[in-house]
Amino acid sequence: MLSLLKGIRVVEVGAVVLGPYAGQILADLGAEVVKVEPLEGDIARYAHPTGAGGGALFVNNNRNKKMVALDLKSPDGRAALTALIETADVIFHNMRVDAAERLGLGFEAVAAINPRVVHCAAIGFGQRGSYRDRPAFDDIIQAASGIAGLGAATAGEPRFVPTILADKVAALHAVYGILAALVARANGREGPIKVEVPMFEALAAFLLNEHLAAATFDPDGAVGYPRILSPHRRPFRTADGWIAVLPYTDRQWRAFLTEVERTDVIAQDWFADPRQRPAQIDTLYALVAEALPARTTDAWIEALEARDVPCSRVAELGDLLTDPHLAEIGFFDVPEGYGEGVVRMLPQPVVFEGVEASLDTAPRALGADSRQILRDCGLDERQIERLIAAGVVGAA
Incomplete structure (x- = not known):
C-alpha cells in the first residue's frame, strides 16, 4: 500500500466488482477507504470459489479497506451514514440512482451534509439520456455498447468478451474522475464536485476510440477499423x-x-x-x-x-500462474502475514518509485471496523452499542 493518497478518506458503498475494484485501487494508493456494506455483506463475499477470507471475487477487490456494516434502510443507519459522510473527502457508490437517493446517497443530499465532498456515482447509463433508469449488468452493457456485436464481424455471431469488462473499465474511469476532482480541490476549487461515470458511455467511448473511423469526419462515414475487424486477425x-x-x-x-x-x-x-x-x-x-x-x-x-x-x-489462464516474467517481478507474491488461505495476490500494475509504502492488509471481516469508524465520527460507546444491539450496525 502506497502513501500517495494518505489523508484522503473515501466512503465506498460498492458491491461485487465495479465499486470494490475502484475502491481497492484508491486504497492501494494510500487512501483510507471505508467500505459500507449491508448487514448481510457484499454478495461477492459468498461467491464461489471461497476460501478462508471469503469468495475469491471479494478477496481480489477489497484489500486495504476498513469494513463497516450498516442497515441503511433504517433511520438510525442513515444517521450513522450521515456521520460518516461528514468526515469523508469522497463518497463513491455503484448503485442505481433512485436507490442511492432513497438511502441518502444522492449528490444533493450528500453535498448538503458535506459541502467539500467529491461525490462519484458509477451507474449504468448517463442521467441526461432516455436510458437513465435502465438496470445495468456487465452483459447488458457489453450488448448495448457494441462490444458483444463485434463478434458478428469476426466470428459470425455476437458474443460476450469473457471477462467482466464493463465493470472494470467503468471502475478505472471512476478512479481518474475521483483523482481529478481531488486535484481540483487541492488547487483551491471550492464546493462539492459531482462525478458521474456511466458504464454504457464508458464502454461506447472505449470501443469507438479506433472504430469511429471514417465517421469521425463524415456524418455518413463507415465505422470500424478494418484491420481489427478482419476475420483473419486471430491467433x-x-x-x-x-x-x-x-x-x-x-x-x-x-x-x-x-x-x-x-x-x-x-x-x-x-x-x-x-x-x-x-x-x-x-x-x-x-x-x-x-x-x-x-x-x-x-x-x-x-x-x-x-x-x-x-x-x-497464446497463453491460457492457468499459464499465467507459472509465467516466468510474472514470477520474476513477484506478480502474485503475498506479503508475510497478509491473511490466512491466500496464496496469490494481484498487484496494482502501475509501479511507483520513491514513494513511501507499507504492507497491504487482507480483506477484513464483515463489520470488522464498525466500532472504530463510528468512534472516529463522534459517536460515543453507548450510542454504538445501542445501534449494534438494535441490529442497525454489524460489528465483527
Missing part, C-alpha cells in the same frame, strides 16, 4: 499449438515475408503503398495462417524474435 495455429504474430510496420512485414520465403508479395505494387496495403490485410493475414503450421510455436518464436517481428505464444 494462428502452429505445428503444435497457437501463436499471435503481428507484423505491423513496413519493416516487420518485409522481415516476416522474407522469413517465410514470400518475397514475391513484397514485389507487389500495393505492398509499398501505405494507403493500399491496409486494404490487403485479409490477404496478408491469410498468408500468415498458411505459413505458420509448418513449424512449432517455439521455432517460430525463435525465428521471429531474431527478426524483431512481434509475436507471442
Whole structure:
C-alpha cells in the first residue's frame, strides 16, 4: 500500500466488482477507504470459489479497506451514514440512482451534509439520456455498447468478451474522475464536485476510440477499423499449438515475408503503398495462417524474435500462474502475514518509485471496523452499542 493518497478518506458503498475494484485501487494508493456494506455483506463475499477470507471475487477487490456494516434502510443507519459522510473527502457508490437517493446517497443530499465532498456515482447509463433508469449488468452493457456485436464481424455471431469488462473499465474511469476532482480541490476549487461515470458511455467511448473511423469526419462515414475487424486477425495455429504474430510496420512485414520465403508479395505494387496495403490485410493475414503450421510455436518464436517481428505464444489462464516474467517481478507474491488461505495476490500494475509504502492488509471481516469508524465520527460507546444491539450496525 502506497502513501500517495494518505489523508484522503473515501466512503465506498460498492458491491461485487465495479465499486470494490475502484475502491481497492484508491486504497492501494494510500487512501483510507471505508467500505459500507449491508448487514448481510457484499454478495461477492459468498461467491464461489471461497476460501478462508471469503469468495475469491471479494478477496481480489477489497484489500486495504476498513469494513463497516450498516442497515441503511433504517433511520438510525442513515444517521450513522450521515456521520460518516461528514468526515469523508469522497463518497463513491455503484448503485442505481433512485436507490442511492432513497438511502441518502444522492449528490444533493450528500453535498448538503458535506459541502467539500467529491461525490462519484458509477451507474449504468448517463442521467441526461432516455436510458437513465435502465438496470445495468456487465452483459447488458457489453450488448448495448457494441462490444458483444463485434463478434458478428469476426466470428459470425455476437458474443460476450469473457471477462467482466464493463465493470472494470467503468471502475478505472471512476478512479481518474475521483483523482481529478481531488486535484481540483487541492488547487483551491471550492464546493462539492459531482462525478458521474456511466458504464454504457464508458464502454461506447472505449470501443469507438479506433472504430469511429471514417465517421469521425463524415456524418455518413463507415465505422470500424478494418484491420481489427478482419476475420483473419486471430491467433494462428502452429505445428503444435497457437501463436499471435503481428507484423505491423513496413519493416516487420518485409522481415516476416522474407522469413517465410514470400518475397514475391513484397514485389507487389500495393505492398509499398501505405494507403493500399491496409486494404490487403485479409490477404496478408491469410498468408500468415498458411505459413505458420509448418513449424512449432517455439521455432517460430525463435525465428521471429531474431527478426524483431512481434509475436507471442497464446497463453491460457492457468499459464499465467507459472509465467516466468510474472514470477520474476513477484506478480502474485503475498506479503508475510497478509491473511490466512491466500496464496496469490494481484498487484496494482502501475509501479511507483520513491514513494513511501507499507504492507497491504487482507480483506477484513464483515463489520470488522464498525466500532472504530463510528468512534472516529463522534459517536460515543453507548450510542454504538445501542445501534449494534438494535441490529442497525454489524460489528465483527
